[in-house]
Amino acid sequence: QVQLVQSGAEVKKPGSSVKVSCTTSPVTFTSHAILWVRQAPGRGLEWMGGTIPMFHTTTYAQNFQDRVTITADESTTTVYMELTNLRSDDSGTYFCSSHVYGSRKSEDWGQGTRITVAS
Amino acid sequence: ETVLTQSPATLSLSPGERATLSCRASESLRDSLVWYQQKPGQAPRLLIYDASNRATGIPARFSGSGSGTDFTLTISSLEPEDFAVYYCQQRPNWPPGTFGQGTKVEIK
Numbered sequence A: 001q002v003q004l005v006q007s008g009a010e011v012k013k014p015g016s017s018v019k020v021s022c023t024t025s026p027v028t029f030t031s032h033a034i035l036w037v038r039q040a041p042g043r044g045l046e047w048m049g050g051t052i053p054m055f056h057t058t059t060y061a062q063n064f065q066d067r068v069t070i071t072a073d074e075s076t077t078t079v080y081m082e083l084t085n086l087r088s089d090d091s092g093t094y095f096c097s098s099h100v101y102g103s104r105k106s107e108d109w110g111q112g113t114r115i116t117v118a119s
Numbered sequence B: 001e002t003v004l005t006q007s008p009a010t011l012s013l014s015p016g017e018r019a020t021l022s023c024r025a026s027e028s029l030r031d032s033l034v035w036y037q038q039k040p041g042q043a044p045r046l047l048i049y050d051a052s053n054r055a056t057g058i059p060a061r062f063s064g065s066g067s068g069t070d071f072t073l074t075i076s077s078l079e080p081e082d083f084a085v086y087y088c089q090q091r092p093n094w095p096p097g098t099f100g101q102g103t104k105v106e107i108k
Helices: none
Strands: A010-012 A018-023 A032-039 A045-052 A057-060 A068-073 A078-083 A092-100 A113-117 B004-007 B010-013 B019-025 B033-038 B045-049 B062-067 B070-075 B085-090 B103-107
Touching (some): A010 A018, A032 A068, A045 A068, A045 A078, A045 B085, A057 A068, A078 A092, B004 B085, B010 B019, B019 B085, B019 B103, B033 B062, B070 B085
Parallel strands (some): A010 A113, B010 B103
Antiparallel strands (some): A018 A078, A045 A057, A068 A078, A092 A113, B004 B019, B033 B045, B033 B085, B085 B103
16 A cells, blocks of 8 residues: 655646645555546546656646646655646646556555635 | 446435446447545545456445446445445556546435
8 A cells, every 4th residue: 555645735826837746655656657636626537647657658638738747756756746827627626546557456545635726 | 538428427225225337438448447436525446447356445245347338336235335426437557548427326
């Protein structure tokens, strides 16, 4: 089991950017994939993108690929998700999750980070 | 992009009853589908992977079936803690894909 600790809630202005962190353990960077999922208030889950640090591979969902960047910092075992040009409908809770690459039998989730976009 | 359609949107059942949830894909996923349970204020919890395998620690009352475009999550006898929202997601090895819109299982 891998512990994932996300950064705290933020309030942002429309048009600005937000960078959410997901701090994990070193084993994640040698064997895991890390995914990002968004949930607007009262709505369903949206897959945003993910990264496999050991392969230096990052993939983005079609709906987010123009505005999202996912990076991994091995020195701090932290994965970041940055979303730019924020709109009010970007408000919601952002989750990171981790699973062993190639295996889907278990996975771990962060506690979620609430982002509010308001003027 | 593959679209996942879940039905029904809401399922009203009593504890002890059987729940049957459907997830239909717009194109074949083979067996690359997972099911999640989510309760209010919590992160999703993985229930089923590869369409029919229970994830680590998941009770036997949860089962998944199907392949191709039609998938089913069955809860054989609902416990009070099973009332929640359930999502399917396409999950080939890489990259993951879209979620269905969810099915809420509520107490009748």
